[in-house]
Amino acid sequence: MFSNERPVTDPTPIPNTPGPLGTPRGANDTRSPGDSAAGRSSGDTIVGRVVVERGLATNDEVEKCRELLKRLPPGSRLCDILIQKEVITRRQYARVQRELESERPTQAIPGYQMMKKLGAGAMAAVFLAKQLSLDRLVAIKILPQKMSSDPKFIERFYKEGRAAAKLNDQNIVGALDVGQAGEIHYFVMEYVDGESLHDRILRQRRLSEKESIQIVTQVAKALKHAHQQGFIHRDIKPKNIMINKAEVVKLADLGLARALSDREAAETEAGKAFGTPYYISPEQAKGKTDIGPSADIYGLGATFYHMVTGKVPFEGKNPNEVMQKQIREPLVPPDHVVAELSNGVALIIEMMMAKNPKDRYQNASQLLEDLEVVSEGNDPIHARSSHSLADALAHSSPPGAETSTEVRQLNSASSGISWKLLLVGGLLVGSLIVNLALLLLRSRTN
Incomplete structure (x- = not known):
């Protein structure tokens, strides 16, 4: 399995808007109709900020779309205008939405105040949080939503938590808790600053x-x-x-x-x-x-x-x-x-x-x-x-x-053997020359 991890260096605090990006919060929304503009503004602010940070649009392009949004009826979304004006594509918006959705579930874990995203990989996203009961910083790993319906990924996620819980060493990140809140599977561990x-x-x-x-x-x-x-x-x-x-x-x-x-x-x-x-x-x-x-x-x-x-x-x-x-x-x-x-x-x-x-x-x-x-x-x-x-x-x-x-050692050994063979060969050749010289001398004498 080839690691697809990527570093995430954006320290921006996680937005507190739980509904789909730029849309009302849904059936559980208890706000009055007069508050919808404020909710829309909050969601649209997130969308506008993210598309600029990701290099998908310029500040000027986003601001022009915001001005158009002000003249549209309630319920209109900044993302729709960005797509309509061809500032971003639907595929780009879907990618931004998926990225921010991976941040949203952390708001639903009881007992923890989520602070910011620390990083993400192919298998999980990791967040900095405060454990309210003990007033300490912890790191929380969240199983992505797309994997939360796959029993194999869920089992592997909990297996990691169980393995970490059995290890207690100052040079291993400590496991604190593993569990489920609604549809969210999370693993709480020691935060390494x-x-x-x-x-x-x-x-x-x-x-x-x-x-x-x-x-x-x-x-x-x-x-x-x-x-x-x-x-x-x-x-x-x-x-x-x-x-x-x-x-x-x-x-x-x-x-x-x-x-x-x-x-x-x-x-x-x-x-x-x-x-x-x-x-x-x-x-x-x-x-x-x-x-x-x-x-x-x-x-x-x-x-x-x-x-x-x-x-x-x-x-x-x-x-x-x-x-x-x-x-x-x-x-x-x-x-x-x-x-x-x-x-x-x-x-x-x-x-x-x-x-x-x-x-x-x-x-x-x-x-x-x-x-x-x-x-x-x-x-x-x-x-x-x-x-x-x-x-x-x-x-x-x-x-x-x-x-x-x-291999270097083998070459060295081979080199030593070669010198020994040369030495023996030289002695044999020298002996042969001496014997030939003696034979010639005797023949001349005769």
């Missing part, structure tokens, strides 16, 4: 080695806890790693998390690639059922690679091409991309991203040990320069291509 690792990489382009180790160490601690509780995350990536203002890292979004013991779910998902192509492990890309903790270590390794190099490990024209490279193409060592990167960090990343799960760190504890010793300037304990001969041969690159540490 900070930024995502994705945003930090965009801002800094490339993170320092020290900063990267500190972040990866905290994510590895989160994974250690999750794995010990019998869960794998399956979607480790910069967007799912939050960093608060105190530099505490929080692993978020357990939407693809699965219990290691859930064989039924594993068999159901056989042959399907769940994850994000830039960070997905080879076994996930192949749709294998025996996905274990090392898949999360691979995803964290790909994230580590992105942090210290400023580049994703593999690029492609489409998701499938990227996943095929994850499966088959040797990794360009990170220290070949950034020459000043330490050998220890490069070895750790290469071991985390070994094609064969057996050649990776077998658990987060091993990874944490190596991160600690390398941060102190020492060589890693577990990471090695050659993961396995089979791995190097199975994923060899075409002629002239950059190769991974495994």
